[in-house]
Amino acid sequence: MASQSPLYIGFDLSTQQLKGVAVNSDLKVEYLAKFDFDADSTGFSIKKGVMTNEAEHEVFAPVALWLQAMDTVLESLRKQGMDFGRVKGISGAGQQHGSVYWNSDAEQLLQGLDAKKTLEDQLSAAFSHPYSPNWQDASTQKECDEFDAVLGGPEQLAQATGSKAHHRFTGPQILRFTRKHPQVYEKTSRISLVSSFIASLFLGHIAPFDISDVCGMNLWNIKQGGYDEKILKLCSGQFDVEGLKNKLGPLYEDGGKHLGSVHSYYRERYGFSPDCTVIPATGDNPATILALPLRPSDAMVSLGTSTTFLMSTPNYKPDPATHFFNHPTTAGLYMFMLCYKNGGLAREHVRDAINDTFQDPSLAHSWTHFDEKALSTSPMGQTSPTSPMKLGLFFPRPEIVPNLRAGQWRFTYDPTTGALTESTASSSWNTPHDEARAIIESQMLSLRLRSRGLTHSPGPGLPPQPRRVYLVGGGSKNKAIAKIAGEILGGVEGVYKLDIGDNACALGAAYKAVWGIERAEGQTFEELIGQRWKEEDFVEKIAEGYQEGVFELYGKAVEGFEAMEKRVLDQVRAEKRA
Numbered sequence: 001m002a003s004q005s006p007l008y009i010g011f012d013l014s015t016q017q018l019k020g021v022a023v024n025s026d027l028k029v030e031y032l033a034k035f036d037f038d039a040d041s042t043g044f045s046i047k048k049g050v051m052t053n054e055a056e057h058e059v060f061a062p063v064a065l066w067l068q069a070m071d072t073v074l075e076s077l078r079k080q081g082m083d084f085g086r087v088k089g090i091s092g093a094g095q096q097h098g099s100v101y102w103n104s105d106a107e108q109l110l111q112g113l114d115a116k117k118t119l120e121d122q123l124s125a126a127f128s129h130p131y132s133p134n135w136q137d138a139s140t141q142k143e144c145d146e147f148d149a150v151l152g153g154p155e156q157l158a159q160a161t162g163s164k165a166h167h168r169f170t171g172p173q174i175l176r177f178t179r180k181h182p183q184v185y186e187k188t189s190r191i192s193l194v195s196s197f198i199a200s201l202f203l204g205h206i207a208p209f210d211i212s213d214v215c216g217m218n219l220w221n222i223k224q225g226g227y228d229e230k231i232l233k234l235c236s237g238q239f240d241v242e243g244l245k246n247k248l249g250p251l252y253e254d255g256g257k258h259l260g261s262v263h264s265y266y267r268e269r270y271g272f273s274p275d276c277t278v279i280p281a282t283g284d285n286p287a288t289i290l291a292l293p294l295r296p297s298d299a300m301v302s303l304g305t306s307t308t309f310l311m312s313t314p315n316y317k318p319d320p321a322t323h324f325f326n327h328p329t330t331a332g333l334y335m336f337m338l339c340y341k342n343g344g345l346a347r348e349h350v351r352d353a354i355n356d357t358f359q360d361p362s363l364a365h366s367w368t369h370f371d372e373k374a375l376s377t378s379p380m381g382q383t384s385p386t387s388p389m390k391l392g393l394f395f396p397r398p399e400i401v402p403n404l405r406a407g408q409w410r411f412t413y414d415p416t417t418g419a420l421t422e423s424t425a426s427s428s429w430n431t432p433h434d435e436a437r438a439i440i441e442s443q444m445l446s447l448r449l450r451s452r453g454l455t456h457s458p459g460p461g462l463p464p465q466p467r468r469v470y471l472v473g474g475g476s477k478n479k480a481i482a483k484i485a486g487e488i489l490g491g492v493e494g495v496y497k498l499d500i501g502d503n504a505c506a507l508g509a510a511y512k513a514v515w516g517i518e519r520a521e522g523q524t525f526e527e528l529i530g531q532r533w534k535e536e537d538f539v540e541k542i543a544e545g546y547q548e549g550v551f552e553l554y555g556k557a558v559e560g561f562e563a564m565e566k567r568v569l570d571q572v573r574a575e576k577r578a
Ligand SMILES: Nc1ncnc2c1ncn2[C@@H]1O[C@H](COP(=O)(O)OP(=O)(O)O)[C@@H](O)[C@H]1O
Pocket: 014, 015, 016, 017, 303, 304, 305, 306, 344, 345, 347, 348, 367, 472, 473, 474, 475, 476, 477, 478, 502
């Protein structure tokens, strides 16, 4: 009977919301529930899902908020009439790098969950520290310098762990935690990532890290397939390294491993079946590449709070400017990633500045004028083929790529002479209107610049570019962004969006659960999902990709963009020295 057919839930615990998506064995979405942290939570002083301590560049989120969100999402699925008895597998996607600090009561509290009470009521006491450092945190420069030095330099750290040291990576965050909260660290019995935190809630005990998400810590030696002892020693600070290993716990290579049955709490409270199994939850970016059978020639751009550029590749070519992770399901494959802090929120700043010029409060949160300005401005703001290009950097928060302080810079660039001239807000630029197109171009040019080593020519006479560009995340709803993304990044087959585009990571997590439970012996994720994937039902072409002429024009703009970044980096270094 169709109604008895299995369901698989994927949870996505990202920066600004928790989502739960239930799919069936044919990969079709049957239920979807969402909890928006700012709009739907009670009792937390958060903005855009996080709290900040500007003085120390700290960004963090209250863990109890996520418990409230999980209670509400499960309740919402129940209200929609979902039969939890059909759920055979649960997995999740967590915002990457965030760490959850459990106290010594945690295991007992998790095991003893009482079905009559909420998770928030029962587990708020399970943490030695009530907050999880957020990926936007920039408080760990000192620790990053130590991490970068520990194996000889950032190149060596990137070779070993897939990334040089980054403020948000969990290893530097833990080291800072040992220094800022030494007593709390001592009282911490286990540390979870946001992904393993989700799995822990459903297992009723603390779950192991996931083989892909562990690569977001700067602790895991990807080539050796184990924690790097030298780095662990550094990370444990004044404390002993064995203690840190115990806090981190074990890890399994298999991304489809059956971690155990769902805890009786969920059976009694929601009617889950005893044979519902928990599959390791992964990071939100690794989960995103599982939302479709991604080929090595395809690229995904996730337009969430962060902007990320993702590719699946068999080639491990780490570099301090990029990230490599283990693939979440398939040994021998890796995930290549670029991650920008100034993604969705930076675009919102420009949107709001444009809306403010209309002095109409009903425009709040509307993208209409932003889109109209972006589409009515010509590529690079050129008024004629020989006029200067407008180039800018829009960083309301300190950026990751390049590692640059918050700020806004505007330039004009003459592609024939290479002349690059800094502009003030009022000279040459019509602010904020010119900035709608300029911010999208700036973000996409940075992606093209940094991914060009990974793209190949898709056919005779065609320049290197992705075969397809898939847009996911909240910004994938935006057709103006899609059009400009296609013009700059190319994509010989075009720019696509998933049918449920801004729920891609929850969907990828649900597919991971399908694979974990239904795979045949030795069947890869790509084989199983590839067989069940219905292209015509699941993706939609939303913009042209490669367009001869305009792609080449943006090729010239990439050169100007690279020069502009270098100029700004030099200026900021000089400022620091002065
Ligand atoms: N129509 C739109 N055009 C552009 N951006 C949008 C649109 N709708 C939502 N967004 C952006 O999506 C972002 C949220 O994306 P989402 O993937 O849901 O976030 P996260 O996973 O980081 O919590 C918001 O910051 C907002 O800027």
